[in-house]
Amino acid sequence: MPWYLYLAFKQLFPTKRFPFFTAISVLGVALGVMVLIIVTSVMGGFGYEIRRMIVETEGEVTVKTTTTIDDVPAALREIRASPGVAAASPFVKGPVMLMAAGHPAFPLFRGLEVGSVEDVTKLSRYVSPVGALAKLDDDSVILSAQLVQTLGAHLGDEIEIYSPLLIENLKNDEVFLPRRFRVVGQLYIGHQQLDSSTVYGTLRAAQEIYGLGRNVHGINVRLKPDAPEEAAVAVLNARLPAKLRGYLWMESWADFLWVLNLEKSINFFLLLFIVIIAAFSVMSSLLISVVRKTREIGLLGALGASARQVALCFCAQAFVIGVSGTTLGVAAGFGVLAIRNDLVHGIANLLQREETLRQFYQFSDLPAHTLPRDLILIIVAAIAISTLAGLFPAWRAARLKPVEALRNE
Amino acid sequence: MSESILSARGLAKTYLSGDRRIEVLRGVDLDVAAGESVAIRGESGSGKSTLLNLLAGLDAAEAGRLEWTGMPVTTADATRRRAIFLGMVFQAFYLIPEIDALANVLMASRILRAPGAADRARARDLLARVGLTERSTHLPAQLSGGERQRVAVARALMNTPKLLLADEPTGNLDEHTGDAVIELLLSLCRETGTALVLVTHNIAHAEKTNRQLFLHEGVLR
Ligand SMILES: Nc1ncnc2c1ncn2[C@@H]1O[C@H](COP(=O)(O)OP(=O)(O)O)[C@@H](O)[C@H]1O
Ligand SMILES: [Mg+2]
Numbered sequence: 157m158p159w160y161l162y163l164a165f166k167q168l169f170p171t172k173r174f175p176f177f178t179a180i181s182v183l184g185v186a187l188g189v190m191v192l193i194i195v196t197s198v199m200g201g202f203g204y205e206i207r208r209m210i211v212e213t214e215g216e217v218t219v220k221t222t223t224t225i226d227d228v229p230a231a232l233r234e235i236r237a238s239p240g241v242a243a244a245s246p247f248v249k250g251p252v253m254l255m256a257a258g259h260p261a262f263p264l265f266r267g268l269e270v271g272s273v274e275d276v277t278k279l280s281r282y283v284s285p286v287g288a289l290a291k292l293d294d295d296s297v298i299l300s301a302q303l304v305q306t307l308g309a310h311l312g313d314e315i316e317i318y319s320p321l322l323i324e325n326l327k328n329d330e331v332f333l334p335r336r337f338r339v340v341g342q343l344y345i346g347h348q349q350l351d352s353s354t355v356y357g358t359l360r361a362a363q364e365i366y367g368l369g370r371n372v373h374g375i376n377v378r379l380k381p382d383a384p385e386e387a388a389v390a391v392l393n394a395r396l397p398a399k400l401r402g403y404l405w406m407e408s409w410a411d412f413l414w415v416l417n418l419e420k421s422i423n424f425f426l427l428l429f430i431v432i433i434a435a436f437s438v439m440s441s442l443l444i445s446v447v448r449k450t451r452e453i454g455l456l457g458a459l460g461a462s463a464r465q466v467a468l469c470f471c472a473q474a475f476v477i478g479v480s481g482t483t484l485g486v487a488a489g490f491g492v493l494a495i496r497n498d499l500v501h502g503i504a505n506l507l508q509r510e511e512t513l514r515q516f517y518q519f520s521d522l523p524a525h526t527l528p529r530d531l532i533l534i535i536v537a538a539i540a541i542s543t544l545a546g547l548f549p550a551w552r553a554a555r556l557k558p559v560e561a562l563r564n565e
Numbered sequence: 566m567s568e569s570i571l572s573a574r575g576l577a578k579t580y581l582s583g584d585r586r587i588e589v590l591r592g593v594d595l596d597v598a599a600g601e602s603v604a605i606r607g608e609s610g611s612g613k614s615t616l617l618n619l620l621a622g623l624d625a626a627e628a629g630r631l632e633w634t635g636m637p638v639t640t641a642d643a644t645r646r647r648a649i650f651l652g653m654v655f656q657a658f659y660l661i662p663e664i665d666a667l668a669n670v671l672m673a674s675r676i677l678r679a680p681g682a683a684d685r686a687r688a689r690d691l692l693a694r695v696g697l698t699e700r701s702t703h704l705p706a707q708l709s710g711g712e713r714q715r716v717a718v719a720r721a722l723m724n725t726p727k728l729l730l731a732d733e734p735t736g737n738l739d740e741h742t743g744d745a746v747i748e749l750l751l752s753l754c755r756e757t758g759t760a761l762v763l764v765t766h767n768i769a770h771a772e773k774t775n776r777q778l779f780l781h782e783g784v785l786r
Contacts, residue, residue, distance in 0.1 A: 159672070167663050172704060459720075460644055460676050462645075562618075562623075563614075
């Protein structure tokens with residue numbers, strides 16, 4: 157080990173003495189890293205949960221065309237034969253007008269093929285009462301939770317749905333009656349965006365409302381779990397006729413995911429300031445150390461040390477603080493993440509607010525998902541910032557001339 | 566005793582203090598032979614420390630020539646050559662407080678290379694010769710002034726230098742301890758054949774060396 161690294165270690169961790177200065181500096185960096193890990197992981201967890209919810213309600217891929225898909229059996233055959241594909245289910249989706257006990261609403265109607273939808277999605281998990289989805293027929297619907305709330309609808313209520321085709325018919329002076337449905341269940345996913353107003357009915361009912369005949373708007377596709385998503389979609393698109401194209405869930409939800417990512421990035425940069433402030437404390441304690449050790453620095457010069465080596469000695473101290481703080485911070489961060497739900501519930505219990513928590517947050521358990529990319533970014537940024545903090549003290553130390561340093565008494 | 570290891574000719578140094586020029590050294594000539602001991606006395610502020618710093622190559626002279634073992638010293642190679650050619654002892658010891666006595670001695674060779682078994686053995690041997698075997702794992706703060714200066718002497722001799730420069734090494738010590746340190750310094754230099762330039766106020770100490778010089782008005786007599 158070169159002498160400047162040896163001395164850097166000894167100055168940080170002196171023989172037989174508790175290293176207070178070092179401990180404080182390391183703790184500062186560790187705190188910043190810990191908070192960064194926790195927050196980016198929880199935010200990543202939200203993103204991950206949302207991905208799961210999207211995939212569990214729509215499948216990973218949606219095959220669409222500019223108008224409607226006409227030869228549905230052929231398209232399904234082609235999709236199901238694609239190597240990365242596990243299952244496919246056609247759907248019709250579009251806005252309708254709904255009347256329930258005199259209350260109007262303009263939800264989205266999603267027509268599902270009851271026989272195949274569960275091969276692609278896990279919608280039934282979110283439906284109550286249990287089994288309602290499988291029993292769905294052409295005269296019944298399931299309402300999303302938010303819609304149930306705004307309409308004040310109950311199980312067994314009758315609702316009326318008006319097709320947008322109504323307008324066309326009115327122009328031709330035709331009488332067009334709404335279609336009546338019975339509410340047989342509600343669907344609660346647990347996320348604002350996904351629970352917003354949607355009516356779930358059968359594919360046939362939707363085709364009727366939209367006058368589609370046997371055509372559909374699109375096909376939801378589930379991929380085989382081991383296949384890389386992008387590659388599977390590329391293979392699928394190569395097989396499909398030109399007018400059909402499969403979109404990965406990320407593309408379909410790009411805007412929403414962008415906002416989510418932006419929030420995460422902003423959080424990251426705000427919290428990075430904790431590390432930057434910790435780096436200032438590293439810098440000031442190293443500057444104090446340079447001043448306190450002026451004479452020893454002079455002596456090192458007298459022993460034949462070069463200015464560059466003296467600078468390295470202080471840079472190395474900042475680097476070691478950065479590495480130790482980051483290691484400790486990563487460990488503490490994952491430690492807190494491991495007990496996050498106990499912590500959250502403990503605090504909620506203490507404040508007797510467990511119910512409020514469940515009501516106002518989309519998840520009753522705090523999700524967490526650490527992306528390797530985020531972890532690497534945090535580690536590299538924290539170590540780099542701490543090491544940069546050592547440059548100024550190192551420069552001050554290197555600038556000391558041994559004669560002047562030794563004269564300092 | 567005739568081979569000259571240090572040769573200084575016409576060394577001059579001026580300090581600017583405000584707009585006043587202080588001519589501290591105005592042409593110092595000095596030759597030190599291998600193994601020889603030289604004492605330099607002089608009033609406080611006469612430039613003794615300035616001269617030692619010039620001889621050590623820690624500071625550049627404005628005029629004059631300096632040679633170590635017959636080779637001119639330039640600022641570019643002084644740092645590299647210094648560790649091998651000379652050792653220094655100061656009034657204020659300047660031990661590194663975070664490491665123990667043995668590690669302080671070893672520090673001198675550490676700057677040249679990663680210490681091996683031979684270096685460790687030599688450091689231990691030197692500590693034994695200054696009578697501090699028992700104290701080798703003590704931190705500087707746990708040592709008395711005299712003990713600290715003995716560690717500093719061991720450190721200065723660690724790289725088997727040809728020359729030892731001591732700047733008032735007894736200045737911070739009581740009379741009795743100071744005498745002991747000077748005895749030790751002289752006997753160690755004699756044993757190892759190391760030349761010594763000793764700056765001191767103490768006439769008794771100076772008289773123990775081979776040659777006594779006096780720095781006055783910027784020249785050495
Ligand atoms: N860096 C400096 N700037 C200005 N004056 C200095 C400096 N260093 C030393 N001097 C002056 O040079 C003179 C000699 O100093 P020094 O060599 O330390 O004397 P000594 O060691 O003999 O007591 C003193 O008058 C001192 O004030
Ligand atoms: Mg002096």
